[in-house]
Amino acid sequence: MKKIHVNTSTPYDVLIERGSLKRSGELISAVSKARKAVIITDDIVGRLYADTLCDSLEKSGISHSVFTFPNGEHSKNLSTLSDIFDFLCDENITRSDLLIALGGGVVGDITGFAAASYLRGIDFVQIPTTLLAQVDSSVGGKTAVDIKGGKNLVGAFKQPVLVICDSDTLDTLSPEILSDGMAECIKYGMIRDRKLFDLIASHDLGNIRDVIDDMVYTCIDIKRDVVENDEFDRGERMILNFGHTLGHAIEGWHNYTDYTHGMGVSAGMCMISRRLAPADVTAMLEKCVKAYSLPTDTEAPMNELLPFCTKDKKRDAANISYIICKEIGKADIVKVTTAQFAELMEG
Numbered sequence: 001m002k003k004i005h006v007n008t009s010t011p012y013d014v015l016i017e018r019g020s021l022k023r024s025g026e027l028i029s030a031v032s033k034a035r036k037a038v039i040i041t042d043d044i045v046g047r048l049y050a051d052t053l054c055d056s057l058e059k060s061g062i063s064h065s066v067f068t069f070p071n072g073e074h075s076k077n078l079s080t081l082s083d084i085f086d087f088l089c090d091e092n093i094t095r096s097d098l099l100i101a102l103g104g105g106v107v108g109d110i111t112g113f114a115a116a117s118y119l120r121g122i123d124f125v126q127i128p129t130t131l132l133a134q135v136d137s138s139v140g141g142k143t144a145v146d147i148k149g150g151k152n153l154v155g156a157f158k159q160p161v162l163v164i165c166d167s168d169t170l171d172t173l174s175p176e177i178l179s180d181g182m183a184e185c186i187k188y189g190m191i192r193d194r195k196l197f198d199l200i201a202s203h204d205l206g207n208i209r210d211v212i213d214d215m216v217y218t219c220i221d222i223k224r225d226v227v228e229n230d231e232f233d234r235g236e237r238m239i240l241n242f243g244h245t246l247g248h249a250i251e252g253w254h255n256y257t258d259y260t261h262g263m264g265v266s267a268g269m270c271m272i273s274r275r276l277a278p279a280d281v282t283a284m285l286e287k288c289v290k291a292y293s294l295p296t297d298t299e300a301p302m303n304e305l306l307p308f309c310t311k312d313k314k315r316d317a318a319n320i321s322y323i324i325c326k327e328i329g330k331a332d333i334v335k336v337t338t339a340q341f342a343e344l345m346e347g
Contacts, residue, residue, distance in 0.1 A: 099115045100125045116158035
């Protein structure tokens, strides 16, 4: 088992081990005194892994119930959150109990927000089952839901008490979902680690599983370093948003339906790089994302994307921050006015 310790305001470990889902009850009992838990999952992941998790919890003496909602970004909203709250109330969940997020980024985000707000805060555990969730959304404590105004605009910082990454769960991912997660992995290489980028660029969607365990560890290790330096996203942590300003706008333009988060981030990284990064850096980035069947652009007109950008979390009064990589492995945070940003993007 590999372990990464995250030293934030609530310190916790990220455990990376094949087959760890079957031991999750034992692993959770080692960090929590909770004897009652609610598993929150979606209808796809639940069918695959809920029984395994339930069996493990039962063996460790943790009683449990399961709340399931429809898979997809469209479920990450206030309506689903309200349903979760009602379920927790019906199950008589107290502050000494526990929530467990079993699934991808949507499940982790909404479960974390429920944990942050129900009874003004109860503990939760992340068990991410997608590549994107393992390397990105399960670590760092950002939780949120989407509203009509934009993606992740309502949420809270809430660190989990444990993250369990079972690499075996990645074996059941479709090529499309695996590709979705690779966008975030490429991002980590672009912003912080040239060796990681080169490793990813030397593989493709057909053979990246050969090195996926090491890649996941490296990505989480990078995020751990950034989050420890800037837990509440006031400075360095902004580099994790490379590709996200335009990416979230693209997702919003598509009404969070036919365009995944990874697709948006991939297109966003390439689009801003074509405008502001050296041509050779952009060329290497575009070649890499294409190897993972990810887009380099969008059909959405820029003048229709910009209104989404101005509602993004990275806006500060009349300013907006964007991230640019002028060389692979290094990211810069640039703050401009929203008018200047629009001029740069439309130029």
